[in-house]
Amino acid sequence: MTRYVRRRYVAVKIEGNQTLSERDVYDAVWTSLARLFGEYGASQAELSLIEYNPEKKLAVFRCSHKALEIVKASIAAMTEVTGEKMAFHVIRVSGTLKSLRTKIDNK
Amino acid sequence: MKFYVDLHLCPQPYDYAHVRGLVEKAAELGYKAAGITFSSKTTQEETKELKETFNSLGVDFVSRIDLAPKSPGDLLRNLRAVRRKAEVIAVECISKQVARQAAKDRRVDLLSFPLASPKKRFFDVAEAELASGATASLEINMAPLLKLQGFRRSILLSSLRREVQTAKRAHVPIVLSSGADEPILLRSAEDYCSLAYLFGLDHYDARKAFSENPKAIVEKNRRKLSPNFVAPGVYVVRRGKG
Numbered sequence: 001m002t003r004y005v006r007r008r009y010v011a012v013k014i015e016g017n018q019t020l021s022e023r024d025v026y027d028a029v030w031t032s033l034a035r036l037f038g039e040y041g042a043s044q045a046e047l048s049l050i051e052y053n054p055e056k057k058l059a060v061f062r063c064s065h066k067a068l069e070i071v072k073a074s075i076a077a078m079t080e081v082t083g084e085k086m087a088f089h090v091i092r093v094s095g096t097l098k099s100l101r102t103k104i105d106n107k
Numbered sequence: 108m109k110f111y112v113d114l115h116l117c118p119q120p121y122d123y124a125h126v127r128g129l130v131e132k133a134a135e136l137g138y139k140a141a142g143i144t145f146s147s148k149t150t151q152e153e154t155k156e157l158k159e160t161f162n163s164l165g166v167d168f169v170s171r172i173d174l175a176p177k178s179p180g181d182l183l184r185n186l187r188a189v190r191r192k193a194e195v196i197a198v199e200c201i202s203k204q205v206a207r208q209a210a211k212d213r214r215v216d217l218l219s220f221p222l223a224s225p226k227k228r229f230f231d232v233a234e235a236e237l238a239s240g241a242t243a244s245l246e247i248n249m250a251p252l253l254k255l256q257g258f259r260r261s262i263l264l265s266s267l268r269r270e271v272q273t274a275k276r277a278h279v280p281i282v283l284s285s286g287a288d289e290p291i292l293l294r295s296a297e298d299y300c301s302l303a304y305l306f307g308l309d310h311y312d313a314r315k316a317f318s319e320n321p322k323a324i325v326e327k328n329r330r331k332l333s334p335n336f337v338a339p340g341v342y343v344v345r346r347g348k349g
Contacts, residue, residue, distance in 0.1 A: 015291070016291070035256070035257075036305070069301060069304045069310075070304075072298070072301035072304075073301045073302050073304050073305055075298075075301075076294050076298035076299070076301050076302050077252065077253060077302060077305075079253050079254070079291070079292070085291050086291070087291050087292075087293075087294070089136070089294065089295055089298060090295075090297065090298055090301070
């Protein structure tokens with residue numbers, strides 16, 4: 001029997017002049033995670049990009065709840081993506097996608 | 108929402124558009140007060156203009172002077188000249204003698220250390236005990252953590268981890284500041300708290316280092332700089348007529 005895995009959903013606001021593709025956003029966070037915590041640390045985060053809206057510049061990532069702190073630190077530590085200066089700001093964290101969307105809409 | 112304070116914005120001097128850009132970003136990220144570095148030669152008109160810019164954006168203006176003295180004598184001379192001109196005095200300790208003098212002087216609010224080399228970061232147990240007695244705080248600028256990469260960042264993180272542990276043991280308050288010189292380097296206080304996790308500051312202490320600790324310094328110095336202050340614990344409550 002598999003055990004229930006606790007996850008966290010992280011909403012991220014992207015700031016910068018360049019419009020990024022979904023792949024760029026995911027790669028940027030993954031690279032930052034691997035640079036700060038190494039491949040072993042990054043593998044424990046179980047990071048995935050759930051959705052990305054290039055118009056609103058809003059992305060939602062999912063990670064393991066145990067790795068939330070390292071994921072947040074990696075997101076905050078990013079200063080450039082594909083050679084352009086960018087900033088990623090964590091705006092909300094939630095345990096379910098539904099409540100995350102509600103929180104973002106209410107903001 | 109917590110009262111977050113960023114005591115160290117570093118805009119280009121006399122570039123008001125740049126200052127405005129930084130303060131706008133700070134307001135957007137939820138900071139209620141921000142400190143800006145200016146020289147002792149800044150005129151009252153320039154200070155007033157800065158204050159108006161801050162107030163128009165809903166951010167409390169905190170005046171700050173950074174000193175980088177070469178010797179303890181130099182530090183004492185500078186402190187005599189500028190203490191009553193700014194709400195926050197920060198000293199960059201470039202030598203051990205300066206660090207020791209700054210840590211024991213009650214007029215110094217913040218102690219900061221150069222990034223150049225871990226050997227030039229003099230915040231050890233003796234320094235922490237002196238700072239603890241004189242109520243100086245350890246300032247950690249977050250911008251270098253964003254700018255540096257690879258080996259240099261890991262060296263900086265290692266130094267910061269050691270300093271944070273020493274400060275905690277000696278009950279020296281820690282103040283986290285952005286040290287940002289451009290808006291893209293500014294992060295929200297919550298994001299900085301996540302970054303503080305990298306050098307061993309837990310979320311509670313990190314939030315305190317961005318809210319209560321800097322706020323306490325500003326409030327203490329505002330009381331001291333007010334015309335009603337006589338001596339520690341003695342204030343003018345009411346003035347007589349004539």
